[in-house]
Structure formats: C-alpha cells, structure tokens
Amino acid sequence: MNTSTDARGRLVAAAQEMFAAQGVGATSPRQVLAASGVGQGSLYHHFPTKHDLAAAAVGATVADALAAARRDLDDAPDGDRTDALARVVAYLERPRDALAGCKVGRLTSDQAVMDDDGLRDVVTAYFVRLLDAVAATLRDAGLPEGAARDRAHAAVAIVQGGYVLARATGDPDAMRAAVRGFVTLLTDNPEETA
C-alpha cells in the first residue's frame, strides 16, 4: 500500500468511526480530516466533496457488515439441513456491541443519508443482500421459498430491533433476550409445519 492509498484508507476509517458515533449530517469533512491525521491536500485529492467521502465510508461500512454476515451464513460443503439452521443461529448469536447500535441500521435514521439517493441505495442494497443470504440459508435448512423469506425478514428484524431495545433500555441484555426468544422458536420449528 503506497502513501496515497494509506491516506485514503485512514480518511475512510475516520469517517466510518465519526459517522457511527454522531451521524453523517453532523460530521464535517474537516472533522474527519482532523481525526484521520492526514494532510488537507489528501482529503481534497481523494474526496473532492463530502458526498464522495460519505459514499466511500458508507460503502466500506456496508461491505464490512455483509462480509461478517457471510462468514456466519455461507454454505458448508455438505449442505446439511441442521447445519444450515445452525448457521442462521450463528448469525443471530454473533456477539455484537449492542449499545453502539448497528453501524448500517442506524444510517436509516440519519436524514443526511436517507435524503441522498446514492447513499440510501447503498443502505438498501445491504439489507436486500443480507435478507437474500439469510433466506438462502433457510432454504438450505429445508424451508420453502415464501416461509424462508418471511423467516429471514424476522431474523434480520430481531437483530435490528435488538439493537434498538438495547440502546433504548441502556441494557445489552435486552438484545440477547430478543435473540434468545427468537432462536428458541426457530430451533423448535426447523421446518414449516403450517
């Protein structure tokens, strides 16, 4: 990695941190510049506008989150049914910093993101891909298409809602309780009975 890409990476990493902590709207490129420790010329070279910087940082946050989900969900070579359900449970039970909130989910409450078509599309694409990945794993576990999609929406909603509950109550156990309540139901019903 040369000095230029290193400066770019430090700018993106600093923007990701600050966006997660205080939102996109409340973060100025100048603050990101100060936090990153790179020279001012690098900022304007790599990111002429705040939109360019926000797109890179939101894109990196989404790529990180999707990669983490895929590590939990991706196919085992044998395609075993029980194993597929265990992968969904692993996705649900992965330790999360509940009080910090989901770095992607919180962007849906960030007006500066939702008012910007380009940024909103990146957030939308994350959830569409995540829901597809969970639904595919639930189909591997033996669920028919419609039930797999509904249950995938429920699984992702449990994680997102768990973050909301943890932040609202100031208690990370609130998220763990939501996941536990859902996983108990999920593993008692590995296949559609209706």
Added chain:
Amino acid sequence: MNTSTDARGRLVAAAQEMFAAQGVGATSPRQVLAASGVGQGSLYHHFPTKHDLAAAAVGATVADALAAARRDLDDAPDGDRTDALARVVAYLERPRDALAGCKVGRLTSDQAVMDDDGLRDVVTAYFVRLLDAVAATLRDAGLPEGAARDRAHAAVAIVQGGYVLARATGDPDAMRAAVRGFVTLLTDNPEETA
C-alpha cells in the same frame, strides 16, 4: 378546554409531528411555534426552554404509543390462554406506518434525546413498560417467566426491526414479512417445549 390549554396542546402536537419528521436536535422551538399557529407568548408561557417542550412532546408520544399497545394487549376478562396469545398477535399485526418509523423507537437514534438524561429516561420507561405488558400477556398464554420475557423481547424487537427494514428497503412489505415470519413461529409454539 380553555384557550391556554388549547395553545399548549397545539404546541405539543406540533412538536410531536416535527420531532417525528426531522428529529429533536434539528427542530427549534421557533419552528414549532410557526407550525402550531399559536402566539409567541404562549410558547414561552408554557415552555420556557426547549427542554420543557421536548419533555412534553416526547412524553405525549410515549403515552400515545403505550395506550395503543395496551388496547391490543390488555387482559380479556376470562384470561383464556389462546386468547392471550391472540392479543400478542394483534399487537404484532396492528397496521403501522412502516416507512415513517416508530415515533418512539426513532428517538433512540436521536442524539439530542439520548444525550439528555430526562428525555432518555422517558424513552427507556416506554420500552420497559411495553416489554412488561407483552411478557405479562405471554404468561397469561401459559409461558413460564423466563420464556415469556425472552419472547416479549423478541416480539418488540420484531416490530422495531420491522420498521428499520421497511425504511431501509423503502418497502412497507418488509415489516409485514418480518411480523408474518415471527407470528408463524409464535403460534406454532404457544407453549415452551424446551
């Protein structure tokens, strides 16, 4: 209702609308005053500070949301088990403006609320009471204490996460799919089998 309480009510209603649309931090008392149509003297008479206005509006939003949940969840006179589960399903399936987001849940992403101990406590109390009400209904449905609490957290997380998914994808069906996926599991498992 005299003119003074009417002016107070209009100020609170206008603040509730604007907080839901653009957040507490981005809303000035002056904007609320303009939207309410009341005289400037009324604003400073009823709400000397922005905190006073925010506390009244957040309190009213929480009271409305809790009353709506209690209408779905409150005990039927006969305490019938199936009926108790049906009440939880009614809470989950109540039609919601999914794309607008939860008026209370979104406050957990509003830094102006979470940084203010008084406002944050009002939001926390809402979720504690809502979780208690859902857990009590699930105990009426025959679940033991621990399972009822976990499943109540899951139910409230489904609603909150459903809002996040609907806003993120721009599709209100995303919330309905999450609720449907959870309700199918819930009604297939009316009692703890583990």
